[in-house]
Amino acid sequence: MSHAEAIQSTHHTAGLRLNRLHKSFKGDEVLHDINLDVEAGEFVVFVGPSGCGKSTLLRLIAGLEETTAGDIFIGDDDVTERDPSDRGIAMVFQTYALYPHMSVADNMGFGLRAARHPKQEIADKVNEAAQILHLTDLLQRRPSQLSGGQRQRVAIGRAIVRDPDVFLFDEPLSNLDAELRVEMRLEIARLHRQLGNTMIYVTHDQTEAMTLASRIVVLRAGCIEQVGTPADLYSDPDNVFVAGFIGSPAMNFFDAELVENGRLRLGEHTIAGPRLDNPPSAGTGVTLGIRPVHLQPVQGDVAGLQFRVEFIEYLGDNSCLHGALDNGARCRIEAPRGIAIRLGETLLVSAEVADMRLFDQQEQRLR
Amino acid sequence: MQTSTRQGGVTAPTARGGRIRGHRVLFHITAVLVTLIFLAPIFWVVMASFRPAAVSLQPPLPPWPSDGVGVTFDNYSRLGDYGASVLHYTANSAFVAVGTALLTIVVSLLAGYGFSRYRFPFRSVVFVLILATIMIPFQSILTPLFLLLAKMGLQNTLTGLVFIYATLQLPFSVFMMKNAFDSVPKEIEEAARIDGMKGVRMLARVMMPLVTPGIVTVGLFAFLNAWNEFLAALVLLTDQSKFTLPVLMTAVRYGRYGSVDWGAVQAGVTIMMIPCLILFLILQRSYIRGLTAGAVK
Numbered sequence: 001m002s003h004a005e006a007i008q009s010t011h012h013t014a015g016l017r018l019n020r021l022h023k024s025f026k027g028d029e030v031l032h033d034i035n036l037d038v039e040a041g042e043f044v045v046f047v048g049p050s051g052c053g054k055s056t057l058l059r060l061i062a063g064l065e066e067t068t069a070g071d072i073f074i075g076d077d078d079v080t081e082r083d084p085s086d087r088g089i090a091m092v093f094q095t096y097a098l099y100p101h102m103s104v105a106d107n108m109g110f111g112l113r114a115a116r117h118p119k120q121e122i123a124d125k126v127n128e129a130a131q132i133l134h135l136t137d138l139l140q141r142r143p144s145q146l147s148g149g150q151r152q153r154v155a156i157g158r159a160i161v162r163d164p165d166v167f168l169f170d171e172p173l174s175n176l177d178a179e180l181r182v183e184m185r186l187e188i189a190r191l192h193r194q195l196g197n198t199m200i201y202v203t204h205d206q207t208e209a210m211t212l213a214s215r216i217v218v219l220r221a222g223c224i225e226q227v228g229t230p231a232d233l234y235s236d237p238d239n240v241f242v243a244g245f246i247g248s249p250a251m252n253f254f255d256a257e258l259v260e261n262g263r264l265r266l267g268e269h270t271i272a273g274p275r276l277d278n279p280p281s282a283g284t285g286v287t288l289g290i291r292p293v294h295l296q297p298v299q300g301d302v303a304g305l306q307f308r309v310e311f312i313e314y315l316g317d318n319s320c321l322h323g324a325l326d327n328g329a330r331c332r333i334e335a336p337r338g339i340a341i342r343l344g345e346t347l348l349v350s351a352e353v354a355d356m357r358l359f360d361q362q363e364q365r366l367r
Numbered sequence: 368m369q370t371s372t373r374q375g376g377v378t379a380p381t382a383r384g385g386r387i388r389g390h391r392v393l394f395h396i397t398a399v400l401v402t403l404i405f406l407a408p409i410f411w412v413v414m415a416s417f418r419p420a421a422v423s424l425q426p427p428l429p430p431w432p433s434d435g436v437g438v439t440f441d442n443y444s445r446l447g448d449y450g451a452s453v454l455h456y457t458a459n460s461a462f463v464a465v466g467t468a469l470l471t472i473v474v475s476l477l478a479g480y481g482f483s484r485y486r487f488p489f490r491s492v493v494f495v496l497i498l499a500t501i502m503i504p505f506q507s508i509l510t511p512l513f514l515l516l517a518k519m520g521l522q523n524t525l526t527g528l529v530f531i532y533a534t535l536q537l538p539f540s541v542f543m544m545k546n547a548f549d550s551v552p553k554e555i556e557e558a559a560r561i562d563g564m565k566g567v568r569m570l571a572r573v574m575m576p577l578v579t580p581g582i583v584t585v586g587l588f589a590f591l592n593a594w595n596e597f598l599a600a601l602v603l604l605t606d607q608s609k610f611t612l613p614v615l616m617t618a619v620r621y622g623r624y625g626s627v628d629w630g631a632v633q634a635g636v637t638i639m640m641i642p643c644l645i646l647f648l649i650l651q652r653s654y655i656r657g658l659t660a661g662a663v664k
Contacts, residue, residue, distance in 0.1 A: 062557075062561065063560075063561075064557050064560065064561075083560070083563075083565070084557075084560045084561045085560065085561055085562060085563035085564075089561065090561065091557075091558070091561050093554045093557070093558060094554075095552060095554050096554075097552065097554035097555045097557065097558040098555075098558075099555065099558075099559070099573060099576075100555075100577065101576035101577065110559075110562050111561070111562035111563060114562050114563040114564055114568070114572075115563055158558075158562075162561075162562075
C-alpha cells in the first residue's frame, strides 16, 4: 500500500469533459454530438456493440484521431489540438503494444526517458509500478518471454509510470482467456481504488462494464444512449436498446396493448401493468420488457402467461429456459434449481408488476 | 467400475514411433543429392585454384591437384601481382559494395516508412511506378546512365558506380522495407506517440529495431549485387586502378601470348566468394526472417 500512497502523493487526478464532439471519416460521421462529463477519480466504462464508436471516442480522447468538431477538456485544459503525449493520458491497448525489443523495465520507463527525466527518478517510478503489479521479478525480461496476463500487466505498468491524469483502456482484457480475464478485472478494480485516477475503459462485454464501472456510458451507432451507474442502467433503462444490452441473459420484450386501469393485453391474456405517471390512452401499442430472472413459474389459480419450454440450458444453480409464449413471442426465463421441468412442458409464468418496464413505439421508456 | 481414469490397465500400451519410414529416408537422400549438386561447382573452383598452371589446361577431372605436382599457391601470387595488388581491387569492391548497401538502406528505410505510414496524394500510383522500374532491364539504360554520370562528372569514379547500383537496387528495397513497416502493428506506433515519440525519433528508437530483419535483407542484397556486378562496372570504369574484382577477373584472364590464365581466374573467384559467404552466414537468421516478414500474420 505504501507504494500506492507514494504515487498518489505525487499525482493530481483530473476530470474529463467532452463538449459537442463529432468525428467523421471521409464524410462518414461515426460520432454524433457527444457530450459527457467525467468527474476526477471516476471509473467510466464505454460499452456498446462493435462499430458503435466507443473505441473511436477513446482514441479521440487519447489524441490518436483528430477531432472533426467539438472540444475535449482534461481538467481545465482544452487538449483538443494537443499531441497525445501532452494530454496527461496513458493508454492500455488490447494487443498490449509493448516494444518487443526492450526489456520490461525499459518498456515501462520509455515515456519518461523520451521526456528526458533523470535516470534515478525513472528507476524509482518503474520499481514502484512493478511492485504494485507484482512485476519486480520480471523487469529484465523481454515481452516475448511473458504470458498474456503478464504482458497486459506490463502495459498497465507503462501507463502507471506515466502518472497520467486519465487512464484509457481499450478492451484490455479481450485477448486473455476467461479465467485470466476475471482475475485481471479484479486487479484493475483494485488499481483504481489504490491510485484513484480517472479511468476510461472501453469494452463490448457488459459483465466487465457492470463489475468495474462507477458509471457506464452506453453507445449505439455513434450516439450516447444512456449514462448512469450500473444499478441505474439495469433497473431503470431509458430505452429498449439499453434494457436489452445490459443484463445477461438479455431482457424479454413482448408486444402489448394498454387497456383501461393500466392493464396490459398480451394476445389473449390481460395482466396487471406497471403504474405510469403519464399513461398514454388505452389502446396504445407498447413494448413490455421483463428480465428472465423476474419471470417465474407460478402454481395455482393466478394470472400469468403460458410458456412452452423448447430448450433448457442447465447452469448449475439455475436453468435458463428458452421457449415461446402462447401468442408466439420468443421468451427466456431463469428457473431456480429444484423445480423439475421437462422439454415441451407448458408452464404458467408471471412477474411482479415492479419488475416490468414499458416502452413506447419509438422504443423510449414510459415512466 | 470399468472406466479407470488413472491407470491404463495391466498390459503395456502399444509402442509407437520407432519405425524408420521409407519416405523419410527418400527425403534425406534427395536432400543430400541436391546439396551436392549445389556445392559441386564451388568445390570445383576452390580445388582448381590450387592446381599449377601446367595442368590447368588439362581436362578438369579430377578437379583437385594431381599428377604428383601437389598443391600450389602460384595462382594466388600471380593474382596478387596483377596491377596494383589484389588488395587494392578488393578495397575498391568493398567500397562500392558497402557504399551501395548503406545508401540503399538509408533511402529505402525512409521511403518504406513513408509509403507504409504516411498518407499523401498519388501514394499508390507512385509506389506502383517505382515497382514497375524493376521490369526495365538495366542493360538497356546503360547508355543514358553513362551520359548522366558524365554530365555529373562522376564517370570513371567508384562513387558514380555506387549511385548506379543503389538506383538499380532501390525498387526492390523500397518494396521490402514497405512490407517490413507494414508488418509492425499500428498500436506499437500509437503507444510510442503517447510516450512522446515523433518523426525521426520515432523511426530511430521505435520503428528501426522492429524492421531490422528487413534492413539486413535489403543491405545484404545490395551488398551481394554490388559485389558481383560486372557489366556496369566494365562499361563505366576505364581507369585500371578503379577496377572492381569482377572486372579484374576478366583482366587477369589474359595471360601471356593470348593464352587464358584459368588458374588466376579460379583463385580470384575463390577470394571473391569469401566475404559473401561470411556475411551471409552471419546474417542468415535475420535475412530469412526478413524475406518472410508480413507473409503470415
